[in-house]
Amino acid sequence: MTRENRNWKKTLLAIADGFSQPLVAVIISLFLAAIVITICGENVFTAYGAMLRGAFGNSFYLNDTLKRSTPIIMGGLAVRIAWRSGYEAMGGEGQMILGAFCAALVAYYLPVPGVVRIVLAMLAASVVGAAYSILSGWLYERFQVTFIISTLMLNYIANYFASYMTNYVVKDPDGLDINAVQTGKIAVEARLQSIFSGSVHWGFAFALICVALMTFLFKKTSFGYKSRMGGLNPKFALYGGVNPRKMLYLVMIISGVSAGLGGAFEALGSKYRYIDQMIFTTGYAWSGMVAALLANFNPIGTAVASILLAGLSTGGSAMQRSTIIPLEVCNMIEGIITLLMSVRLIRITQRGYKTKRKAKGGARA
Amino acid sequence: MTLSAEYLATVLNSTLREVTPLLLVTLCACVCSKVSVFNIALEGTLLTSAFFAFLTQYFTRNIYLSVLVSVLVAMLITFIMAFFIVHLNGQSMIVGMAINTFSLGFTTFMLSMVFNTKGTVNAMTPNGLLTGLTKLSIPGLRDIPIVRTVFNNLTVIDYLAFALAIVTYIVMYKTVIGFRLRAIGINKSAASSLGIRVKRYQIISTTISGGMIGLAGCLLTLGSVTLFTQNISAARGYVALAANNLCKGHPLGALLSSFLFGFTKALASVLQNTAAKQQLLECIPYVSTIAAMAIYNVIARRKSKALS
Numbered sequence: 001m002t003r004e005n006r007n008w009k010k011t012l013l014a015i016a017d018g019f020s021q022p023l024v025a026v027i028i029s030l031f032l033a034a035i036v037i038t039i040c041g042e043n044v045f046t047a048y049g050a051m052l053r054g055a056f057g058n059s060f061y062l063n064d065t066l067k068r069s070t071p072i073i074m075g076g077l078a079v080r081i082a083w084r085s086g087y088e089a090m091g092g093e094g095q096m097i098l099g100a101f102c103a104a105l106v107a108y109y110l111p112v113p114g115v116v117r118i119v120l121a122m123l124a125a126s127v128v129g130a131a132y133s134i135l136s137g138w139l140y141e142r143f144q145v146t147f148i149i150s151t152l153m154l155n156y157i158a159n160y161f162a163s164y165m166t167n168y169v170v171k172d173p174d175g176l177d178i179n180a181v182q183t184g185k186i187a188v189e190a191r192l193q194s195i196f197s198g199s200v201h202w203g204f205a206f207a208l209i210c211v212a213l214m215t216f217l218f219k220k221t222s223f224g225y226k227s228r229m230g231g232l233n234p235k236f237a238l239y240g241g242v243n244p245r246k247m248l249y250l251v252m253i254i255s256g257v258s259a260g261l262g263g264a265f266e267a268l269g270s271k272y273r274y275i276d277q278m279i280f281t282t283g284y285a286w287s288g289m290v291a292a293l294l295a296n297f298n299p300i301g302t303a304v305a306s307i308l309l310a311g312l313s314t315g316g317s318a319m320q321r322s323t324i325i326p327l328e329v330c331n332m333i334e335g336i337i338t339l340l341m342s343v344r345l346i347r348i349t350q351r352g353y354k355t356k357r358k359a360k361g362g363a364r365a
Numbered sequence: 366m367t368l369s370a371e372y373l374a375t376v377l378n379s380t381l382r383e384v385t386p387l388l389l390v391t392l393c394a395c396v397c398s399k400v401s402v403f404n405i406a407l408e409g410t411l412l413t414s415a416f417f418a419f420l421t422q423y424f425t426r427n428i429y430l431s432v433l434v435s436v437l438v439a440m441l442i443t444f445i446m447a448f449f450i451v452h453l454n455g456q457s458m459i460v461g462m463a464i465n466t467f468s469l470g471f472t473t474f475m476l477s478m479v480f481n482t483k484g485t486v487n488a489m490t491p492n493g494l495l496t497g498l499t500k501l502s503i504p505g506l507r508d509i510p511i512v513r514t515v516f517n518n519l520t521v522i523d524y525l526a527f528a529l530a531i532v533t534y535i536v537m538y539k540t541v542i543g544f545r546l547r548a549i550g551i552n553k554s555a556a557s558s559l560g561i562r563v564k565r566y567q568i569i570s571t572t573i574s575g576g577m578i579g580l581a582g583c584l585l586t587l588g589s590v591t592l593f594t595q596n597i598s599a600a601r602g603y604v605a606l607a608a609n610n611l612c613k614g615h616p617l618g619a620l621l622s623s624f625l626f627g628f629t630k631a632l633a634s635v636l637q638n639t640a641a642k643q644q645l646l647e648c649i650p651y652v653s654t655i656a657a658m659a660i661y662n663v664i665a666r667r668k669s670k671a672l673s
Contacts, residue, residue, distance in 0.1 A: 036474075040478060088458050090462075139655065139659060142659075143658070143659035143662050143663060144662045144666075145655060145658045145659050145662065146610065146658075148405065148458070148603075148606070149603065149606060149607045149610065149654065149655070149658060150655055150658075152600065152603045153600075153603070153607075153651040153652075153654050153655050154651075154655070156600055156647075156648070156651045157648050157651050157652060160644045160645070160647045160648045160651075161644070161645075161648065163644045164642055164644035164645050167642075167644060168642060283466075286462070286466060289462065290466075293459060326473070326474055326477040326478065326483070328470045328471075328473040328474035328477070329470070329474055330470070331466055331467070331469060331470025331471075331473070331474075332467055332470040332471050332474060334466055334467075334470070335463050335464065335465075335466035335467025335468070335470055335471075336463070336467060337463075338459060338462060338463035338466060338467075339449065339455075339459075339460060339463035339464065339467070341459065341463075342449060342455035342456050342459035342460045342463060343449060343453040343454065343455040344453075344454075
């Protein structure tokens, strides 16, 4: 066998290895959900058919799915950067909430031309997201408050703060519905326009650009290498001359900007305002985490998985409309997928690993 | 609102009622952390067991059965968590988050299938009025005016929680099994070289301690109030993690740290009658959690510096 041939085979095996685990996880979870649906007295094929049609069935639904996937992609990227660099932070939700809130305010109140307003709104969201992310980084670095606790608590704080502001300070002044807790509707010229005629807005394109940027950053720059090294082996990174403090804050900033922008896209392109609880209840950040996991932290894979997960929720709402099954079944599916992704179910390239190890051991001996 | 002894007693009473569920969950976290199983599935476990306590009460009207089912469900979920982390070598963070996501979806799903709502089900169900756990009134205490207010409306499980803290302490620190469990937490391979079956000990101990979350779940839905709302656990599981972090896994320390967090939670609900806005009050427990951990770590670091 020539060397090229062997490389090809290796790549193919690696790809199969990457795909097999998520595939098995998705199939098992869909099967378990099918049992639940049957117990509830609904035909599985009717329910899943409605789900599939409601997710990717026609251009309207497809648009909806892609629109929904936008914040999920950004949340997934945020998780990916932090986790791959060794910081198990889950603050994407809080950053996204504040990002969406600030973007909505800037786009509504600032008296400048439309395009400038969009840019400023996105800038504000990035800054706020990064600042909130830095806060948890600072708590970790200065006070050793573990990321898990600080980020989870900060998520709740962000949500309640935004809720307070929309309730009492910046409540929609010209809203017809007095009970709707939301900020004012953003003027048409300050919204992210749709790419085609459907509901997919430019935020989706931006998200894809971010995916490309992220891939470049982590594959081709020394920063990406250093951050990955820090995640794999912090001691080695320190030995190699990486400043862990600088690395921590850089990673936190990029992660926060990503999540904050995700919130901004949702506010500027989808809801055109900040509605109380709009990020908290939809769980975009959590879906983003699941997407990153499904793709084993590969940025492009994260985008694909995000679209699938978004399809799961838009399909879920369609299923809820036409059957008796509530859309929370999708959260259950998501949970089971995550659980199954946490362990190695199958390993196609196992033999390769073993021989490699043996070779290494032999060399050492 | 006047600041009288009676009022302070009311605050203390609502603190106690906030502390006990938190204490039970913290105790489970203590045991888990002592055997080095990182459990963030506490939140989801609490939510699901609370739901099953309510559901069993709704269908059977048997309070003993409700408590039993709730405890068993909590043990089952904790077992699954431990099995995935210990036996299958899953990443604990991911396993925990998966269980939390699933639990929120599952309870909301069941809520809308059984009760046809996604919000709150109170004691007045279509199936008739539900009763919660019986409130104890202790003969000696109920005659003293202020003490009576402090211990008002507490259930058996509330008292049991404090007893369990002591029991956990005795088991973990005064018995052979406890020594073995702590040995696992300190050094797995050393423990296994002594012939301790590490994985088995880890799974069984976490599963049993998971039962305490079931009791906490009963307190949430059948305790001082009888109702279930979507996401009723409201991050108590995460707060318990923080409380466990503060007491470094010591069951008696858990009494103190969960009291601290229970007090902030009670403070938030007591202050609701004042002019302060509810949304900002809701932040108090979360802000104080972070603050308490930061302060604690600073003090601990100073101490270790002074020692060295």
